[in-house]
Amino acid sequence: TVDVPEFNIDTHEVTVAEYEKCLSAGKCKRPKDYTRNHYCNIGESSRLDHPANCVDWQDAVDYCAFVQKRLPNEAEWEKAARGKTSSRYYWGQQASCKHAILDDRITTGSVPGEGDGCGEDRTWKTGSKKPNAYGLYDMSGNAGEWTSVWYGKNSLQDYARGHLDGPESGSQRVVRGGSWDENPGNLRVSFRNVKPPVSGRAIYGSIGFRCAR
Numbered sequence: 001t002v003d004v005p006e007f008n009i010d011t012h013e014v015t016v017a018e019y020e021k022c023l024s025a026g027k028c029k030r031p032k033d034y035t036r037n038h039y040c041n042i043g044e045s046s047r048l049d050h051p052a053n054c055v056d057w058q059d060a061v062d063y064c065a066f067v068q069k070r071l072p073n074e075a076e077w078e079k080a081a082r083g084k085t086s087s088r089y090y091w092g093q094q095a096s097c098k099h100a101i102l103d104d105r106i107t108t109g110s111v112p113g114e115g116d117g118c119g120e121d122r123t124w125k126t127g128s129k130k131p132n133a134y135g136l137y138d139m140s141g142n143a144g145e146w147t148s149v150w151y152g153k154n155s156l157q158d159y160a161r162g163h164l165d166g167p168e169s170g171s172q173r174v175v176r177g178g179s180w181d182e183n184p185g186n187l188r189v190s191f192r193n194v195k196p197p198v199s200g201r202a203i204y205g206s207i208g209f210r211c212a213r
Contacts, residue, residue: 039051050124101142155167178191
């Protein structure tokens with residue numbers, strides 16, 4: 001078991017509208033190449049209530065600092081996501097577009113033949129599905145979420161010993177929650193994804209974040 005001290009976490013993923021306030025204040029920067037494809041929400045006036053995605057790890061850190069918060073560590077994130085349950089997902093043992101924004105390879109929407117994003121091939125507005133028992137939205141699906149920690153192969157054992165800040169260094173940051181373009185297995189509360197903190201040539205259209213304190 002992991003003992004997680006009390007903390008607070010945002011009820012929803014940081015939205016484009018919220019991120020743009022940080023841009024206007026000069027404390028955040030626009031994701032590079034954010035106009036290169038239709039997955040990126042920042043700069044799209046019709047998606048102000050969608051997750052602020054395509055952001056690198058430092059972009060997320062800068063935003064949370066702007067609102068006097070921080071990224072959650074991995075143990076905090078999982079405790080929040082579980083919502084008092086021990087099941088595979090916070091709603092039960094099976095996942096579908098009834099519960100979360102994901103790639104179920106079945107649902108049809110505005111993009112013909114595309115199961116990503118439950119047929120929309122992108123994120124949905126935050127809070128489109130029911131919250132967990134803590135009242136938190138999109139802890140599984142919609143956008144994956146940056147956490148504060150580096151990935152380490154012994155991290156879970158370290159957490160159990162009370163070292164919740166993770167390794168002091170690394171090459172990849174932990175991303176949790178799964179996203180609109182991932183299969184149901186990646187939305188499990190326990191699933192760990194990892195990404196380099198800087199996107200390089202890729203664009204992190206499936207990654208957003210929320211803040212904690």
